[in-house]
Amino acid sequence: MKSNNIELEPGMERKIKISFAVFFGFIICVIIIYQYFYGEENVKKQLLHIENHSRVIDIYNNQKEHNFLFVKYSNGRKKILEFDYKIGDSISKNKGDSIEYIFRNGKIIENNLFDEYRRNSGKN
Structure with missing residues (x-):
């Protein structure tokens, strides 16, 4: 054999x-x-x-993801917390625009996603 x-x-x-x-x-x-x-x-x-028109309804530690802070939106989406959102914030981000508008207590906060990316990645 x-x-x-x-x-x-x-x-x-x-x-x-x-x-x-x-x-x-x-x-x-x-x-x-x-x-x-x-x-x-x-x-x-x-x-x-990205397009996002929703409200922040919860911010929580996700135990399945090493206790990172996650945000839950009114449209059901959940994702890691990338900006200092507060519960009740209304988020408006149009497709094709790099600015995300956050409506909080009668004020409008502009969050430039390109600037956030550069700041978080260490690229200046």
Whole structure:
């Protein structure tokens, strides 16, 4: 009866491991280079795509997400708290605009999402 085992030449297993390591290293380098040149532009496109017209109804620690603060909107959406919202704030953000308007106690607070992104990412 024949055995289906593949026998490699001495040292071949090591060459295969090195080849895989180089291949995955190359993939990681390509991703890093892509993010360096196109990452900020992609984030800006995503921020411009957002549309939100709702009210903040709850702010809570999400135990399933390492106790990060989450905000719950009147439209049912829940997401991580990225701005200092207060319960009762009305949020208005139109698609294509980088400014989010927060209506709080008769005042209008302008939140420029591009500025928030730069501040949080350390890019000035």
